[in-house]
Amino acid sequence: MVDLASWSTRTPPNLVRLVFVALLSIGLMMLDHQGEHLAKIRSALSIALYPFQAVATVPTRTGAWLIEFFRGDRAMREDYEKLRADRPLLLAKLQKYEALEAENVHFRRLLNAAERVSERALVAELLQVGPEPFTRKLVITKGGQHGVYLGQPVIDAFGIMGQVTEVDPYTSRVTLITDPSHAIPVQVNRSGLRAMVFGTGQDAVAVRYLTALADIQVGDLLVSSGIGGGFPAGYPVARVSHIDNDPNEAFLAVDAEPVARLGHNKEVLLIWPGSAAKPPAKK
Amino acid sequence: MNLSSAARGRLTIAASFAAALLLAIVPGPDWAEPFRPEWVGLVLIYWCMATPQRVGVGVGWSVGLMLDVLYGSLLGQHALAKALIAYLTVRFHTQLRMFPRWQQAASVLVLVAINHLLVLWAKALASEAPVGWSYWTPSVVSMLVWPWLFVILRDIRRRAKLA
Numbered sequence: 001m002v003d004l005a006s007w008s009t010r011t012p013p014n015l016v017r018l019v020f021v022a023l024l025s026i027g028l029m030m031l032d033h034q035g036e037h038l039a040k041i042r043s044a045l046s047i048a049l050y051p052f053q054a055v056a057t058v059p060t061r062t063g064a065w066l067i068e069f070f071r072g073d074r075a076m077r078e079d080y081e082k083l084r085a086d087r088p089l090l091l092a093k094l095q096k097y098e099a100l101e102a103e104n105v106h107f108r109r110l111l112n113a114a115e116r117v118s119e120r121a122l123v124a125e126l127l128q129v130g131p132e133p134f135t136r137k138l139v140i141t142k143g144g145q146h147g148v149y150l151g152q153p154v155i156d157a158f159g160i161m162g163q164v165t166e167v168d169p170y171t172s173r174v175t176l177i178t179d180p181s182h183a184i185p186v187q188v189n190r191s192g193l194r195a196m197v198f199g200t201g202q203d204a205v206a207v208r209y210l211t212a213l214a215d216i217q218v219g220d221l222l223v224s225s226g227i228g229g230g231f232p233a234g235y236p237v238a239r240v241s242h243i244d245n246d247p248n249e250a251f252l253a254v255d256a257e258p259v260a261r262l263g264h265n266k267e268v269l270l271i272w273p274g275s276a277a278k279p280p281a282k283k
Numbered sequence: 284m285n286l287s288s289a290a291r292g293r294l295t296i297a298a299s300f301a302a303a304l305l306l307a308i309v310p311g312p313d314w315a316e317p318f319r320p321e322w323v324g325l326v327l328i329y330w331c332m333a334t335p336q337r338v339g340v341g342v343g344w345s346v347g348l349m350l351d352v353l354y355g356s357l358l359g360q361h362a363l364a365k366a367l368i369a370y371l372t373v374r375f376h377t378q379l380r381m382f383p384r385w386q387q388a389a390s391v392l393v394l395v396a397i398n399h400l401l402v403l404w405a406k407a408l409a410s411e412a413p414v415g416w417s418y419w420t421p422s423v424v425s426m427l428v429w430p431w432l433f434v435i436l437r438d439i440r441r442r443a444k445l446a
Contacts, residue, residue, distance in 0.1 A: 014339060014370070014373070017341060021340060022367070024359070025344070026363070032358040033409050049349060053353065131307065135411075135413070179411070180412055201418075206414075263313055
C-alpha cells in the first residue's frame with residue numbers, strides 16, 4: 001500500500017531551531033504590536049509578494065469583466081439613462097445643501113461656535129478584500145503618495161466603513177468597523193446616549209458596556225460622536241438590530257447592522273476631517 | 284530543461300507552496316470564508332511528513348511569515364504557528380506515514396487546530412480575536428480535504444522523483 005522505498009527516513013527533528021524561530025516570532029509580534037518599527041520590513045516584503053496579490057485578484061477581475069461583457073449594450077444604456085435622470089435631482093438637492101451649509105456656517109458664527117469645515121474627500125478604488133479569514137480588512141488603491149495617513153476615516157455613500165491602519169506608498173489597508181480589532185465611539189441619534197461600537201469578525205457589530213437602563217431601542221441609528229478625534233462627528237455608523245437583556249449579565253447585549261455597505265463597494269471615500277486636514281500631496 | 288534532481292525537487296516544493304499561498308488569498312464569497320481549508324498548513328504538513336530532510340521548521344516559519352505579510356496580520360503569528368506544526372510533523376513523521384488514511388486525517392485535524400489555536404492566542408493578546416465558533420470550521424474542512432490533497436501531492440512527489 002504505502003510505497004516505503006521512496007520515503008526517506010533520515011530525520012532532523014530540530015527543537016533548537018524551533019525554539020529559535022519561536023523567540024524570533026514573539027519578538028517580531030511584540031515589535032509589530034508596539035508601533036511602526038517594522039513598517040519598512042513589512043512594506044519591503046509586501047512589494048516582494050505583490051505578484052501573489054496580483055494573481056489572486058485575476059479570477060474576480062475576469063469575472064467582473066465577463067459580466068460586464070455579457071450584460072451587453074442595453075443594460076448599460078439603461079444604467080446610463082437612470083444615472084442621467086438622477087443627476088438633475090441630485091444637483092437640485094446639492095444646491096439646497098450648499099445654501100443650507102452657508103446658512104449653517106453663518107448661524108454658527110453668530111453663536112460663536114467653531115466653524116465646522118466640510119471635509120475634503122478622495123475616491124479610492126478597492127484593490128482587494130483582506131484575505132485572512134475572520135478579519136475584515138480592505139486594500140485600497142491610494143497610499144502615502146496621495147496624502148493618506150494612519151487612522152484616516154473611510155466612508156461610503158451610506159456611512160462610516162472603517163479606518164486606515166497601514167499605509168504603503170501606493171496602497172493602504174483599511175480595517176472595517178466589523179473587524180474584531182476595531183472600535184468606534186458613537187452616539188444614539190435619538191437619545192444622544194454615548195456608546196462604543198466594536199467589530200466582531202461577523203457581519204454585525206456589537207455595542208458593549210451599556211447597562212439595562214440605557215436609553216437604546218431596536219431600530220436606533222448610531223452616528224459617530226467625534227469623541228477621540230479620529231472620526232468626524234455625525235456620520236451614520238450602524239442601526240441597532242437586536243437587544244438582549246439577560247439579568248445574569250452586567251451589560252446589555254446589543255447587536256447592530258453597519259449602515260455602510262461594507263461588502264458591496266468597489267469605490268470608497270477617504271476623508272480629511274476639518275482640523276486634522278492634511279491636503280493630498282498629489283491628485 | 285536539464286535540471287539536477289535536487290533543483291527539480293526544490294522547484295516542485297516551492298511551486299506547491301506558491302499554489303497554496305494563492306489558494307489562501309484568492310477572494311471568495313463571504314459565506315464561503317469559514318469553509319476555506321488551511322491550504323498552506325496542509326501542504327506544509329505533507330512535505331514535512333514526506334520529505335522531512337528538505338522541509339521543516341525553517342521552511343514552515345518562512346512560509347508563515349509570507350502568509351503574515353499577505354494577510355496584513357501581526358508579523359510572526361502565522362510564522363510561529365507554522366513553525367510549530369512543522370516541528371510536530373517532522374517529529375512524528377514516521378508514525379504519520381504508517382497511519383491508515385483516516386487516522387492520518389484525524390492527526391491533521393489536531394495539527395491544523397493547534398495552528399489555529401496559536402494564531403487565536405496571538406490575536407487575543409493583541410485584543411483582535413474573532414468572536415464565534417465558526418473560527419474552527421477551517422480545521423474540520425482541512426481534515427476532510429486531506430485525503431484528496433494527500434493523493435495529489437503524492438503523485439506530484441513521485442513524478443518529481445522526490446524522496
